[in-house]
Amino acid sequence: MRNTINIMKALADENRVRIVLALARGELCVCQITEMLELAPSTVSKHLSILKNAGLIKYRKDGRWIHYQLDESSKIPEVGSFLEWIIESLKDSEEVLNDFEKLKTIEKKSLSCVPNNKEER
C-alpha cells in the first residue's frame, strides 16, 4: 500500500502530472521541463525527485545534462498499469496538448542539451 500512496501523492500536483504526460511523449532534459513549466529550476528539481522516489521516472546523465524518462518497467509493480491509466486519461486534455505545442517550440530552440546542437560543437 505504501507504494500506491506514494504514487497518489506524487501525482496530487498538477505540475508533476504535466511532467509525466510530457515524458510520455519522450525523454526530456531537466532544462526542457523547466522551460515548459516556467518554474524555478530548484522547484522542477524537487518535483522530479518526488516522481523518481515514487518509482515513476528514471534518469541518465549526459555530462552536465540529465535526461528523464518514464520508468515503465519500474521495479514497483503498480507503476506500469498506473502510467497506462493516467496517460490514457489525460492524453487529450487541453493542458497537455498545450504543453506538447510548447515542447515543439522548445525542441526547436538551441538549448544546450539538444542533440544536434551538441553534435555541432
Place this chain on the structure above:
Amino acid sequence: MRNTINIMKALADENRVRIVLALARGELCVCQITEMLELAPSTVSKHLSILKNAGLIKYRKDGRWIHYQLDESSKIPEVGSFLEWIIESLKDSEEVLNDFEKLKTIEKKSLSCVPNNKEER
C-alpha cells in the same frame, strides 16, 4: 485534467484509500467506517466529503443513517477505470485485508445501522 487531479488528491491519503477499498467490498454506513478507521466522526465525515466531491463515492440516507458506496458509474469519466486500477492494485495488501477482518467483526456487532438489528426493532 481537473478531474484527474482531484482524484489523485482524494487518494493521496491512506485513510481515504482504506475507505475506498472497504467500500469495494460493499456499501457501508458512516458509523462502520468510523469504527474501522478508529478516527473521530468529524474526521471521517470530512474524508467522505472529499471522496464524494471527487466523484468517487455516492450516498443514500436511511433515517439518521447514511450509507456510502463506490460510484462506479460516476458522471466523471475517469472514475470507473481508476477504481478498477486501485482495487486491483491493493486488494491483497496487508492493510486492506486487516480492514476486511475488522469489518467482519464490526458487522457482527449490533450497530444501530445494521439491517437485522433494525428489523427487530
Place this chain on the structure above:
DNA sequence: TCTATATTTCGCCACATAACGAAATATAAT
C-alpha cells in the same frame, strides 16, 4: 586553475491539509 553552466540541496515562507473537539443540523423516540 579559474570560469561557466546545469542541476540539486537547503532554508524560508505562505498556503494546504489531517486530526480533534465543539457546535450545528437532521432524524427518531418518548
Place this chain on the structure above:
DNA sequence: ATTATATTTCGTTATGTGGCGAAATATAGA
C-alpha cells in the same frame, strides 16, 4: 415538546507541501 442519536460543519492546531532564491555540487571549457 424534549431528549437521544447520527452526521456534518466549524474553528483550532500541528504538520505537510509548493514556490522561490541562495548555496552547494557536478561537469565542461578556457
